[in-house]
Amino acid sequence: MAKSDSQRLKLSRFVDLARMYRGWSRTELSRVLGRDPSKIVPESGNPKLDLLVGLADALDWNVGDVAESVWSDQEASSRIETCPFRELGLESLKAHEAGRYQDMLQIARRMRLVAETPREHAITCNREVGAWDGLGRYPRALESCQEGLSVGCRDNDVQSMLQANLANAHYTLWHLLEAKTVARDLIERLDQVPNRGEATRVALALAHYVRGNVARRQLDDDTTDRSKIARESSDHLRRSIELHLDLAADFPSPAYEGVANPARGGLLEVEVAMGVVEPREAIDRILAGIERVIDPVTASLPGDLLESWGWWSIFGCNIALRHLDQTTMHRPMAILTNKATEIANVLGNWALRERAFTLENFRRQRIADLTGMQPDWFLDEEEIRTISGTMGRFPGFREVGWRILDAAHIFDTTN
Numbered sequence: 001m002a003k004s005d006s007q008r009l010k011l012s013r014f015v016d017l018a019r020m021y022r023g024w025s026r027t028e029l030s031r032v033l034g035r036d037p038s039k040i041v042p043e044s045g046n047p048k049l050d051l052l053v054g055l056a057d058a059l060d061w062n063v064g065d066v067a068e069s070v071w072s073d074q075e076a077s078s079r080i081e082t083c084p085f086r087e088l089g090l091e092s093l094k095a096h097e098a099g100r101y102q103d104m105l106q107i108a109r110r111m112r113l114v115a116e117t118p119r120e121h122a123i124t125c126n127r128e129v130g131a132w133d134g135l136g137r138y139p140r141a142l143e144s145c146q147e148g149l150s151v152g153c154r155d156n157d158v159q160s161m162l163q164a165n166l167a168n169a170h171y172t173l174w175h176l177l178e179a180k181t182v183a184r185d186l187i188e189r190l191d192q193v194p195n196r197g198e199a200t201r202v203a204l205a206l207a208h209y210v211r212g213n214v215a216r217r218q219l220d221d222d223t224t225d226r227s228k229i230a231r232e233s234s235d236h237l238r239r240s241i242e243l244h245l246d247l248a249a250d251f252p253s254p255a256y257e258g259v260a261n262p263a264r265g266g267l268l269e270v271e272v273a274m275g276v277v278e279p280r281e282a283i284d285r286i287l288a289g290i291e292r293v294i295d296p297v298t299a300s301l302p303g304d305l306l307e308s309w310g311w312w313s314i315f316g317c318n319i320a321l322r323h324l325d326q327t328t329m330h331r332p333m334a335i336l337t338n339k340a341t342e343i344a345n346v347l348g349n350w351a352l353r354e355r356a357f358t359l360e361n362f363r364r365q366r367i368a369d370l371t372g373m374q375p376d377w378f379l380d381e382e383e384i385r386t387i388s389g390t391m392g393r394f395p396g397f398r399e400v401g402w403r404i405l406d407a408a409h410i411f412d413t414t415n
Contacts, residue, residue: 007045010070015040018058032058081113085120092127099303099348101134122153122162129165133172136350136393142169157199160190164203167210172351174396176214183211198251205243205256209263212236216266219273220322230274237267258304265289265312272319279323283332286316290339296346303347310343310352317359326370333363345386353386354394361400364407377408384410 019029030037033054042048047070056063081088088111095104108127115121125148132141145166153159163186170179186207190200215233218224240263248256268285271277293299293309301309313336320329320336337360344352364375379387384405391401405411 004045007047007070008041008043011041011045011047011051014055014059014066014070018055021059029058081110083110083114085111085114085116088114089123089127092130096127096130096134099134101131104134105131118151118153119155119158121151122148122155122158124148125151126158126162126165129162129169133165133169134348136348136389138169138172138351138393142166142173145169156193157197157203160186160200160203164206164210167207171210171214173394174217176217179210180214183207183214187211198247201243201247205240205247205259208236208240208243209259212238212240212263213266216270219270226273230270233270234267234274237263237270241267254302255304258302258308261305261308262311265308265315269315269318272323279319280328282319283316283324286312286319287332287335290336293339293343296339296343306343307347307349307352310340310347310349313337313340313343314352314355314359317355317363321359321362326366330363330367333359337363350390350393354390354397357387357390357404358397358400361404375407377404379404379408379410384408 015026015029018024019026022029024032026040027037030040033040033051035051040051042051052067052070053063055061056066059066083091088107092104092107092111095101095107104127108124108131111120111124111127115124125144128144129141129148132138132144145162148162149159149166163182167179167182167186170176170182184207186203190196190204190207193200196204212233212235215229215236218229219226219233221229241260244256244260244263247253248260265286268277268282272279272282289312290309293301293306296306299306316336317333317340320333324332337356340352340356341360343349344356361375364377368375387401387404391398
């Protein structure tokens with residue numbers, strides 16, 4: 001079947017479903033959709049946006065779900081996969097280690113075709129999580145975690161990793177209450193498990209990492225007891241560091257040190273909030289640390305460790321914003337947001353990009369508040385594309401993104 005015929009058939013099914021759902025005649029539905037009754041479905045099978053929006057409204061669906069269903073590759077799901085599940089699983093791990101996340105996603109889709117048991121289906125979902133996370137598609141990573149946890153897999157290792165990844169996806173998207181709840185539940189459960197294997201140890205270490213960083217992000221929340229939340233953050237980050245270093249000692253993977261290092265940086269931010277470390281001393285330590293990645297392109301560091309210095313830069317910005325005055329905060333912040341952006345661009349890390357742009361916007365807004373002038377941005381085409389991509393991945397960033405784009409006058413049509 002030609003692609004246009006397939007899409008036309010799927011659109012026709014949505015039209016019929018919407019009509020039955022609402023109890024409308026075809027004429028009534030066509031009036032709501034603003035279409036001729038005989039031409040609701042375009043001959044090309046390629047719907048315009050207003051048709052998708054109208055169908056979504058009629059069905060009480062999300063527009064994106066209707067669009068995905070119409071344009072999904074049904075032929076791919078009907079193909080016969082001959083490669084065994086185990087071999088595909090190994091291929092997906094190799095793709096992840098090499099940072100080939102699009103390839104990893106395609107392999108995971110092939111794994112779906114041969115997955116037979118709840119465990120295999122849950123593993124497939126977890127590989128999709130890794131791919132979506134690497135591509136910066138965090139809401140999709142969240143969905144894959146939720147699907148994997150719902151399939152009835154009884155394997156504690158797989159379940160624990162999915163739950164830890166669920167907590168991390170919520171944390172990345174700034175769903176702090178959800179992240180804290182999921183991480184807390186996992187910690188309480190795994191603390192009772194004797195003789196934990198590598199996977200459950202990783203899950204427990206990641207859960208403490210998320211729990212500690214959620215509390216760290218809550219330091220600016222006026223409704224919380226700052227000293228209490230700082231102690232909570234410190235306890236969990238210290239435990240995460242300890243667990244990750246134990247893993248690094250027992251298993252040959254640079255990823256464990258790569259997670260321990262940002263936990264150290266987050267702990268430094270917390271110690272400043274607790275009054276244990278002076279703000280200027282902490283920022284000097286961070287500036288000294290990022291000298292190891294003067295040029296992120298040529299830095300001979302594993303990806304996780306390189307990323308960790310990007311997060312140290314973010315933590316330094318948080319310290320400067322929270323504790324330094326207007327005369328001393330701007331220079332270190334400018335250096336640190338620039339370094340975080342450099343590292344993010346080398347790694348293609350969207351979470352780092354979101355924080356770097358947001359914090360740099362805060363810094364420029366502080367200057368604007370002092371001078372009474374609007375913050376000014378000069379963006380090249382690549383930066384505009386990056387901001388656009390960040391807005392798509394982080395709904396909470398969209399308002400900031402529009403402000404930056406407006407300040408750069410890229411929509412100025414007077415010239």
